[in-house]
Amino acid sequence: REKGLPPGPPTIPLLGNLHIFPTEFAHYKFTEWARKYGGVYSLKLGPGTAIVISDAAAVKELMDRRSGTTGDRPSIHLVDIVTGGFNFILARNPGCWRTFRRMAHAILTAEASTRHLPIQQAEATQLLHDILVCPESFYTHIRRYSSSVILSVLYGKRAPRYDTPETTGFFEAQHEWELLLEPGSTPPIDVFPFLKFVPERWAKWKRDAKKVRSLQRAVYFGLLNETKKRLRSGEENGSYMEEVLARQEEFGMDEEMTGYLGGTLIEGGSETASSYLQSLVLCLTAYPEAQKKAHEEIDRVVGGHRMPTLDDLDFLPYIRALILETHRFRPVAPLMIPHATTAAEEYQGYIIPKGATVFVNAWGILHDPALYDNPEDFIPDRYLLTENGTKPGVEGNDLRQNFVFGVGRRICPGIHLGQNSVNLNAMNLIWAFDFNTDIDADGRPIELDTFAYAKGITTSPLPFKCRITPRTPEKAEIIERAFLEAGYTFSKFEFGLSPEDEKFVAESRAQRC
Numbered sequence: 001r002e003k004g005l006p007p008g009p010p011t012i013p014l015l016g017n018l019h020i021f022p023t024e025f026a027h028y029k030f031t032e033w034a035r036k037y038g039g040v041y042s043l044k045l046g047p048g049t050a051i052v053i054s055d056a057a058a059v060k061e062l063m064d065r066r067s068g069t070t071g072d073r074p075s076i077h078l079v080d081i082v083t084g085g086f087n088f089i090l091a092r093n094p095g096c097w098r099t100f101r102r103m104a105h106a107i108l109t110a111e112a113s114t115r116h117l118p119i120q121q122a123e124a125t126q127l128l129h130d131i132l133v134c135p136e137s138f139y140t141h142i143r144r145y146s147s148s149v150i151l152s153v154l155y156g157k158r159a160p161r162y163d164t165p166e167t168t169g170f171f172e173a174q175h176e177w178e179l180l181l182e183p184g185s186t187p188p189i190d191v192f193p194f195l196k197f198v199p200e201r202w203a204k205w206k207r208d209a210k211k212v213r214s215l216q217r218a219v220y221f222g223l224l225n226e227t228k229k230r231l232r233s234g235e236e237n238g239s240y241m242e243e244v245l246a247r248q249e250e251f252g253m254d255e256e257m258t259g260y261l262g263g264t265l266i267e268g269g270s271e272t273a274s275s276y277l278q279s280l281v282l283c284l285t286a287y288p289e290a291q292k293k294a295h296e297e298i299d300r301v302v303g304g305h306r307m308p309t310l311d312d313l314d315f316l317p318y319i320r321a322l323i324l325e326t327h328r329f330r331p332v333a334p335l336m337i338p339h340a341t342t343a344a345e346e347y348q349g350y351i352i353p354k355g356a357t358v359f360v361n362a363w364g365i366l367h368d369p370a371l372y373d374n375p376e377d378f379i380p381d382r383y384l385l386t387e388n389g390t391k392p393g394v395e396g397n398d399l400r401q402n403f404v405f406g407v408g409r410r411i412c413p414g415i416h417l418g419q420n421s422v423n424l425n426a427m428n429l430i431w432a433f434d435f436n437t438d439i440d441a442d443g444r445p446i447e448l449d450t451f452a453y454a455k456g457i458t459t460s461p462l463p464f465k466c467r468i469t470p471r472t473p474e475k476a477e478i479i480e481r482a483f484l485e486a487g488y489t490f491s492k493f494e495f496g497l498s499p500e501d502e503k504f505v506a507e508s509r510a511q512r513c
């Protein structure tokens with residue numbers, strides 16, 4: 001470890017800390033090290049350096065205020081060979097990232113998210129309907145919902161079923177991509193660049209990378225070409241990609257960039273919202289006291305004769321607190337997405353070197369016992385006591401309520417769309433259903449493991465069982481009616497459907513007649 005770096009675990013020659021770098025659930029190990037080495041510590045990864053920040057004040061200073069030098073992403077060879085460097089989320093700065101970001105700022109605005117609310121609301125209604133009809137498949141219903149919203153908003157084409165070809169195509173590509181990016185699944189190419197020159201026949205990762213590239217391109221460019229075809233036939237429906245295509249020249253975007261912009265926005269928007277909503281169901285089920293309070297509040301404010309709308313949220317302080325507590329308790333991206341520095345920075349006497357990878361340990365901060373009372377418990381009330389949920393007497397000014405959406409220049413550009421999804425569905429699900437733990441053969445409740453999560457950069461609970469029942473027959477009827485009425489909104493997003501999707505849609509419409 002070079003002189004001047006923040007402290008960190010002892011190193012060994014050549015590898016530094018590479019031999020102890022966690023290959024899964026890194027946020028747990030990073031948090032354990034933070035308690036030992038402090039809120040800003042360093043890891044040596046071969047010749048490279050990683051800085052782990054688990055302190056809210058340091059995040060504010062280094063990542064938000066000095067974002068000009070901490071807003072890059074680390075160089076990842078796989079991103080270059082799979083996407084040609086055109087992955088918005090992992091793109092390096094400068095280069096195409098700046099163009100993507102300008103485009104996102106112009107088009108993914110709060111105002112635009114409001115324009116897309118009708119389809120989001122209609123999809124949220126189908127989510128309630130699907131759970132009503134087949135509650136045991138709630139996990140996949142949520143995934144269908146989030147993919148369909150993002151496909152509708154981006155390409156103006158919805159996914160009526162979980163098995164819609166675009167959805168399964170995307171999930172397959174995404175699954176293979178995440179496996180490839182998983183630390184430990186490939187040799188350390190970025191630490192030892194000579195590995196790039198190993199011939200393909202001895203490097204399985206190169207063959208896998210080719211496969212992921214062709215899977216992704218089939219989905220991303222397939223959707224883009226369909227959008228163009230739809231525009232040529234004069235069937236505009238106001239999707240994001242329509243505007244991107246119209247302003248391609250203004251932003252200097254060629255075909256490759258345009259295809260990958262849309263594709264990586266699906267990557268960013270699909271699994272994040274679904275992971276959040278799956279965690280929400282897990283928390284409601286595992287913490288019946290919190291569920292009861294939320295039910296009481298929504299019954300008082302919204303009542304049983306209509307569905308909630310986003311306007312109700314202002315009058316639902318406990319549910320707002322519950323939404324924030326779910327973000328804190330199980331953040332979708334516990335280590336966010338690694339950043340990198342473009343110049344050296346000095347922080348409290350330590351050097352943060354140029355080219356260092358920076359991990360923002362959101363998990364470590366949001367589960368810090370110095371900030372939160374009983375951080376491992378799900379306690380929405382903490383957000384009623386203080387703005388950022390911190391324990392009384394502790395300054396929470398270095399935190400902010402949208403912290404889980406990222407930091408500095410890399411803050412999530414889909415934040416408005418994401419927040420609408422989270423807020424709308426949280427209210428809907430609480431309004432509509434009772435969530436109870438499953439029971440075993442002897443009628444005893446089966447305790448849920450709230451730590452059973454999938455590994456990866458973004459993480460969702462592993463599929464779990466719970467009993468979901470409508471709260472009143474009247475609510476079940478309201479949901480059915482709203483789903484049938486949503487058919488009109490859906491019809492504007494249903495083109496080029498597969499025969500199976502056509503059949504499904506026709507059957508839903510037939511019910512209406």
Ligand code: HEM
Binds near residue numbers: 101269
């Ligand atoms: C609950 C929903 C969501 C959560 C919790 C979430 C969270 C995040 C986080 C933590 C980051 C990393 C920020 C950083 O590196 O500092 C991020 C980046 C990103 N998100 Fe989201 N996100 C959500 C929804 C969405 C949606 C709906 C979209 C697309 C419309 C989206 C697109 C992106 C993109 C493109 C990036 C990369 C931005 C960049 O590197 O400049 N996200 N998101």
